[in-house]
Amino acid sequence: MNDIGFILSELHFLRPSWLLLLPLVFLVWFVVRRRATRPGPEVAGIAPHLRDALTVGTGKRRRLLPIDGVALGLVCAVLGTAGPTWSRQPDPFVAQTVPLVAVLKVTPSMTANDVAPTRLERAKQKITDLLALRAGARTALVAYAGSAHAVVPMTSDPSVMQPYLEGLAPDVMPIEGDNATAAFDRAAGILSAAATPGAILFVADGIDTADVTGLDQASRTGTALGILAMLPEGASDRGIDAVEAVKVRVTADDSDLRTLDRSLNADYRRALNETGTQPWDDRSWMFAWPAALLTLIWFRRGWTMRWSWLLVAGGLFAGAPAPAQAGIADWFLTPDQQGRIAYDNKNFARAAELFTDPMWKGRAQYRAGQYEAAAQTYDRLDTPEAAFAKGMALMRSRAYRDSIATFEETLALDPDFPGAAGNLATARQILDYIETEREQSDTGEDRGIGADDVVYDNEAERGEETRISEDADGGLLTADQWMQFVDTRTGDFLRQRFAIEAAQQ
Incomplete structure (x- = not known):
């Protein structure tokens, strides 16, 4: 749509x-x-x-x-x-772009070169282009043949997915076949961990007709389903044609991806309208x-x-029109209106400077990564919404003990506030884990801690103060240093991992 x-x-x-x-x-x-x-x-x-x-x-x-x-x-x-x-008005704590699981078919049929250079390589290019089009939205990757495997979990960093995507080939799949139902179940399992509904996109040259009924029944549960058909001009597949989904044939440009993105996002926004708690965005202007x-x-x-x-x-x-969203000069728009324009354009740092409304200012600061400033802004308000937002900002700034107190305050103001109880339990688990690790640690402050350290709060004084040093000479290796010891291709790693998963299944 x-x-x-x-x-x-x-x-x-x-x-x-x-x-x-x-x-x-x-x-x-x-x-x-x-x-x-x-x-x-x-x-x-x-x-x-x-x-x-x-x-x-x-x-x-x-x-x-x-x-x-x-x-x-x-x-x-x-x-x-x-x-x-x-x-509805955008929720700063909920992604405005649909969480997506890209499901890639990795079978010998995908090595056909009727779609240049091959169906599989073109599919990888399309997934890469889709990641760029979605601009940092959360995306996961699942590969399937006779079995289905989660390649990359939900991530907003395209660079994390790229090497694993390039390593996929038919010879890394442990079981031959075409089990789209298993792939859908694996993708749905990834989406079930998200707080909002999501979408599943199959990138394949065909769907086995035996999987059509299962896909149709699963898609009716509320998960949006799309199919990017990796087929040449004039070719068709009975399975793809029979599935109830947003279906687009691969094109030389990015029109296929834009069509899929618009359709899947429309379904996602409709779900947010039905389940969201944000006020409606008045378009009177x-x-x-x-x-x-x-x-x-x-x-x-x-x-x-x-x-x-x-x-x-x-x-x-007589009515209560929403803020105007046109113009940029001060004598046309109020600071809050200018801040809203910057916020909608994802210029959150600028929006945080412009907003005078405390709630919107805090949202902009949160989205800009200014978590401590956002917590201070939310502290001016005594509503359950502001208390919950303050707790989220404190968690992001690793002030877990303060976030626990703030979530407790939220529940005191509104015992049924959505997400408050769950986040309170999560903050307690994190704090307990940190302090338990300190108790069990046999390292202390006598190791010679450098200046650039990450320190977590330990107000309960449980165990020694554990610090994570960024100095490689102190015994910890950086990610780049660890990668120097890796003497294998991504495809080899995936082949071994998929084989172990298939054996366990």
């Missing part, structure tokens, strides 16, 4: 009672226009050619009348006051601008209708 289809399917009004004014507007328009277009009285006793020459305004009538512009402006004002919306522009024609001679000013003023100011 494209963006227009999504908007039409989700469109509703926050204040629908204002729509009752529309029949009144149409009634006024009909009465005034009918009176204005009524023919004048017949003048008897004058020859027709003289009557036409002496009568003003009967030669041709205007198609547009002042009442037309007034009525259209009032309709826009009424629609804006009714509060049209089709999506979209009708305020055309209503204001239509009033400009009233300055033309003969188009003034002074009685309509009262109706327009009531329509524009």
